[in-house]
Amino acid sequence: MRLFHQVFLIVAASAMLAGAAMAGALTFSLRHGFEHYLFARDSGQLDGYVLEAELQLATLPPGQMNRPGVRAALMAAMRARGLQPLPPLNGPQPPFRGRDGQVRLPPPPETFEARIALYDNDGVRFLGPPPPPDGWAQARVQRRDLHAGGRIVARVELLPRAPSANASDTAFLRDQLAAVIWLGAALLVMAALAAWMIARRTSGRLASIQSATQAIAGGDFATRIPQERSAIEIAETVRNVNHMAEALERLEGQRRRWLAEISHELRTPLAVLRGEIDVLQDGLRPLNASALGSLGEEVARLSRITDDLHFLAISDLDRLRGQFDTHDAVALCRTTVERFRQSSMAKGLEIDFVSAEASCRVWWEADKIDRMLAGLISNSIRYTQVPGRIAITLQQDRDSVLITVEDSAPGVAAVHLPLLFDPLYRVEAARDRESGGSGLGLAIVAAIASAHGGSARAEASALGGLMVTVLLPKDLR
16 A cells, blocks of 8 residues: 555544544533533522422411412412413323324423422322333432421422433434534545645655655765655655765765776886886896886885775774773874984974873874874875974873874965865875875874774964874773
């Protein structure tokens, strides 16, 4: 079953059940409410008669406080209330024929005087119908005692209205029930229409999402779902699908750029190797130590590139973390800096390391941190103009360590700074292939920082060049 039909049936059925329940509740409320209204009205009339009767009894002289006098006072009270006294009725009443010619039971008494019965102090009924048999009607008989001279002298009973044959007490109740039925029918039609509209809109939005996801699954990462007013969950799903498509499109572009860049990086040393080997094979160059050294340099360059690519691939698989242990961060940084001091001075660059603390206990992987810092220093040595300066600083607080490596000119334009940590990205004006870089060094720095739960960022240096800041937690556990 399609989603449209499911939503339509669920919403329509729910609305119809709610409408039917409301109609049933209104019908029940009308019937019982009307019965309670009639009962309360009868009770009020009966209380009015009792008050009038006790006033009539209070006017009787002591000599007339007997059965005939009490009966006469009670009859006078009925006439004072505008009621027509009826003689006592005994035995069942004969059936009658209705308008359709069918024999029916006599209709239940509706008027007040037709349902009131008077009893004297001896329990003898002298006015009104006999009491109903045991059952529903007997339980709803209203009884009042009549007092005079501080004692009970008579009793009055009011019989209830019996249910009619067609379960409708009055024409008013029939009209109200008919109105409820029509209202329920109108609500059901409106519910079906609303269910159709909701199902159509919901299924339409989901159909557009389905079409877009099918296109994305087929490789069309440029597909986007237009944003429209809809439920929060559907709107968030649309945004998530669009974000997913943007991420896949970006990753696809990076993948293609990676393939192009990697093939170019590998092709250059391979072309040199092939050229030198061809020269050696043709006998144009003797096979001596110089030739073997040149071949070794190109092989070493290939090895570095493949090692760096493997390192980044491992980091993408979240398998970069190795053997962590407790170390002194200040000692680690100082050892790495000292290893590059001779090479930097030989090139005409000044290198300094500054730490405000004598020691800093951390839980790191020493080899990876050394590789990260060595990559940053090598990057600065390779691209800093002579004479120049490289400054490395270490700062710490209670939970983290901040390592900064900055150098002097040349600098990097602000537009390139957010992209420096992307693999194989270069700023061609100052960091070209002729200087020996593969464009993977800063990507490796970011990967090592991430494996230690930290981050790396690049910004302009106050010395005129580039400043790379690495923030690392002291303990990742």
